[in-house]
Amino acid sequence: NAGVTQTPKFQVLKTGQSMTLQCAQDMNHNSMYWYRQDPGMGLRLIYYSASEGTTDKGEVPNGYNVSRLNKREFSLRLESAAPSQTSVYFCASSGTLNYEQYFGPGTRLTVT
Amino acid sequence: AQKITQTQPGMFVQEKEAVTLDCTYDTSDPSYGLFWYKQPSSGEMIFLIYQGSYDQQNATEGRYSLNFQKARKSANLVISASQLGDSAMYFCAMREGQAGGSYIPTFGRGTSLIVHP
Numbered sequence: 001n002a003g004v005t006q007t008p009k010f011q012v013l014k015t016g017q018s019m020t021l022q023c024a025q026d027m028n029h030n031s032m033y034w035y036r037q038d039p040g041m042g043l044r045l046i047y048y049s050a051s052e053g054t055t056d057k058g059e060v061p062n063g064y065n066v067s068r069l070n071k072r073e074f075s076l077r078l079e080s081a082a083p084s085q086t087s088v089y090f091c092a093s094s095g096t097l098n099y100e101q102y103f104g105p106g107t108r109l110t111v112t
Numbered sequence: 113a114q115k116i117t118q119t120q121p122g123m124f125v126q127e128k129e130a131v132t133l134d135c136t137y138d139t140s141d142p143s144y145g146l147f148w149y150k151q152p153s154s155g156e157m158i159f160l161i162y163q164g165s166y167d168q169q170n171a172t173e174g175r176y177s178l179n180f181q182k183a184r185k186s187a188n189l190v191i192s193a194s195q196l197g198d199s200a201m202y203f204c205a206m207r208e209g210q211a212g213g214s215y216i217p218t219f220g221r222g223t224s225l226i227v228h229p
Contacts, residue, residue: 035219042203042219043157058216090157099145099164099207101217103157 002026006091006104013081013111021076021107023091031094032074033058033101034066036087043090049074081111115139116204116220123225125194132179133189133223135204144208146187147217148178151201160202163187194227201225 004025013019025032030051035043045058047066055066063085065077074093078085088108092101117136125131137146148160163171163178171178179188191198204220 040221042221043205044219045216048216088155092157099162100147100159101157102159103149106155 004091004093004102004104006089006107008107009105011107011109013078013109015082015111017081018077018079019081020078021089021091021109022073023075023104024073025091025093025102026072027093027095027102028071029093029095029102030071032068033092033094034064034074034076035090035092036060036085037090037106038087046076046089078109081109083111085109086111114220115218116206118204118220118223120223121221123223125191125225125227127196127227127229128193130190130192131194131225133191133202133204133225135187135189135220137185137187137204137206139185139206139208141208144206146178146180147205147207148176148187148189149203149205149219150198151203151222152197153200157203161189191225196227196229199225199227 007022033048034046037043044060049055049068052071067075088106090106091104094101115138144165146163150158161171161173161176163180170180175192177190201222203222205217207217
């Protein structure tokens with residue numbers, strides 16, 4: 001099993017450009033999450049999806065949109081990138097009855 | 113107020129010694145869970161250990177144990193017999209809400225552990 005996969009691993013954008021970060025899990029988990037990690041800040045939740053067809057805002061949703069395409073896939077879109085969105089982005093999933101989250105390898109995004 | 117507080121930004125330990133990483137939490141929910149994750153320099157997040165608020169015994173997983181003191185609202189991670197590969201960032205996290213449903217976890221800011229040979 002691949003677990004949680006994310007693409008791309010690295011990305012450089014210019015201010016105002018858009019992009020979509022892709023995430024997929026093969027563990028049949030119901031819940032999926034997008035986090036950003038900035039130095040000294042730990043992980044902050046951007047959006048989450050409790051189950052297929054539902055999405056909700058987390059702590060820092062401004063400037064982002066998400067789509068739960070199906071049970072396996074959860075994408076994060078930046079419509080107009082800003083330098084403040086320079087960060088490492090992690091996707092994670094968890095089963096409804098399991099407590100721990102499984103994380104993807106992360107995407108390092110730089111906005112210039 | 114922060115829900116998860118990790119007061120040690122950096123810790124150093126000699127190889128083969130034990131080390132305790134501190135975590136305090138704040139919740140009024142009677143049902144909650146506490147996690148520890150490890151993030152090595154390669155960047156991936158690795159789940160280490162979990163403790164539920166109703167669990168009677170402290171959780172253990174190999175060399176990792178969780179010193180859970182409910183009255184003090186602390187959930188410290190104890191690593192026994194440290195190894196060089198334990199050098200990493202360690203994050204404490206909490207979920208609130210009922211078991212069986214989706215939960216929104218909150219992460220602390222992390223503690224950097226360096227193991228010296």
